[in-house]
Amino acid sequence: MSGRAVLNLARKLRRRARDLFPVEGFHFDRPLVLLQSDDWGRVGLRDRAGLEELRSGGIEIGERPYDFYTLETAEDLSALRALLCRHRDSAGQYASIGMNFIVANLDFARIEADDFRRIHLLPLGEGLPRGWNRPGLHDAYRQGVSDGVFHPGLHGVTHFCRPAVERQVASTGDRLDLLRTLWRAGTPYIHWRMPWVGFEYWDPEQPADERFLTATSQRELVGQSVGAFARFFSAVPRSACAPGYRADEDTHKAWAEYGVRVAQNGPGTLMPPHFDDYNTLHLYRSIEFEPATDPAFSVASSLRDIEMCFARGIPAVVSLHSINFHSSVRDFRSRSLELLHELLSALETKYPDLLYLHDENLCDLINRGSYENAQGLMRVNVTKKRTSKLGASQRTG
Numbered sequence: 001m002s003g004r005a006v007l008n009l010a011r012k013l014r015r016r017a018r019d020l021f022p023v024e025g026f027h028f029d030r031p032l033v034l035l036q037s038d039d040w041g042r043v044g045l046r047d048r049a050g051l052e053e054l055r056s057g058g059i060e061i062g063e064r065p066y067d068f069y070t071l072e073t074a075e076d077l078s079a080l081r082a083l084l085c086r087h088r089d090s091a092g093q094y095a096s097i098g099m100n101f102i103v104a105n106l107d108f109a110r111i112e113a114d115d116f117r118r119i120h121l122l123p124l125g126e127g128l129p130r131g132w133n134r135p136g137l138h139d140a141y142r143q144g145v146s147d148g149v150f151h152p153g154l155h156g157v158t159h160f161c162r163p164a165v166e167r168q169v170a171s172t173g174d175r176l177d178l179l180r181t182l183w184r185a186g187t188p189y190i191h192w193r194m195p196w197v198g199f200e201y202w203d204p205e206q207p208a209d210e211r212f213l214t215a216t217s218q219r220e221l222v223g224q225s226v227g228a229f230a231r232f233f234s235a236v237p238r239s240a241c242a243p244g245y246r247a248d249e250d251t252h253k254a255w256a257e258y259g260v261r262v263a264q265n266g267p268g269t270l271m272p273p274h275f276d277d278y279n280t281l282h283l284y285r286s287i288e289f290e291p292a293t294d295p296a297f298s299v300a301s302s303l304r305d306i307e308m309c310f311a312r313g314i315p316a317v318v319s320l321h322s323i324n325f326h327s328s329v330r331d332f333r334s335r336s337l338e339l340l341h342e343l344l345s346a347l348e349t350k351y352p353d354l355l356y357l358h359d360e361n362l363c364d365l366i367n368r369g370s371y372e373n374a375q376g377l378m379r380v381n382v383t384k385k386r387t388s389k390l391g392a393s394q395r396t397g
């Protein structure tokens with residue numbers, strides 16, 4: 001067994017033990033709702049022109065909703081902002097959304113000039129790649145932030161796993177041909193068509209125990225993403241979600257070193273918020289609000305899932321990806337906004353003591369017993385209960 005394999009085995013055993021043994025989970029005596037959203041700032045299909053170009057390159061765009069993942073426009077953002085500003089909780093605070101950003105895109109012009117042999121990145125703060133046009137986008141993000149309804153968080157530098165793509169770039173074959181066709185058309189990748197691109201910290205074609213990048217590589221990537229984030233937003237990220245929810249202990253450690261206080265985790269359990277060894281608060285998504293991609297989506301079932309969280313005294317953490325608000329090729333936005341309006345209205349009616357929070361509010365609440373909103377200091381009772389991950393995954397009700 002190699003040194004790395006031994007280390008990974010030890011880590012796996014530690015993780016298993018941790019899943020079995022209880023953690024101190026935080027519970028609340030009021031219904032709390034948080035919205036968490038990924039993939040902001042990441043370009044996909046380059047609108048109509050990109051679609052035509054890919055079709056003429058032999059790619060049948062349109063088989064799945066993610067073929068129509070483009071990039072938000074300033075108008076998409078102002079429509080979302082307006083919707084959130086229509087909703088207030090029982091304390092008069094607007095609904096708000098945590099938006100996790102991919103902070104760089106591929107610099108297609110430089111990649112092509114290099115004959116597709118090297119990956120070049122363009123930080124979000126330096127604009128969008130060749131052929132992309134999004135007037136007013138930066139200001140639209142900032143407007144939502146200054147209105148207090150957008151809370152930017154960290155998603156990653158590229159979303160895909162750089163070493164996984166670099167391997168293809170250094171070889172020949174169908175995968176490289178596909179990358180070239182996409183990159184010429186201004187699209188970095190379409191994940192479902194090429195899952196081998198992996199996720200930022202996770203390389204899918206390595207042996208099972210070695211898929212996560214090393215601690216050193218992850219730390220470097222987290223450092224790069226925090227730097228680019230800080231240049232774009234003039235603030236450091238306090239909350240983070242790993243692309244594809246692929247994060248391990250090394251990711252959490254690197255986040256903590258760079259000042260991240262909240263780690264967002266994917267759906268599948270009803271775990272209450274809890275701290276890890278690095279004093280980072282872990283939150284778990286429990287409601288998937290994805291009308292753009294889920295044919296079985298219904299507001300009624302979202303409401304049932306939210307009710308289940310409240311019954312357990314844990315916050316309802318709603319996951320909704322940026323594609324739901326895109327409109328430049330396919331209008332996902334109109335229906336998503338209507339459904340979100342319906343969901344929030346139903347919650348406000350049903351729970352007269354409802355509170356809308358964002359990740360940092362919840363962190364403050366747990367640390368100090370109160371958080372600040374536009375109206376002043378909000379106090380909510382927080383209690384600790386021991387819960388294990390295993391117990392939390394057995395959903396009831």
Ligand SMILES: [Zn+2]
Pocket residue numbers: 038039155159243244
């Ligand atoms: Zn993502």
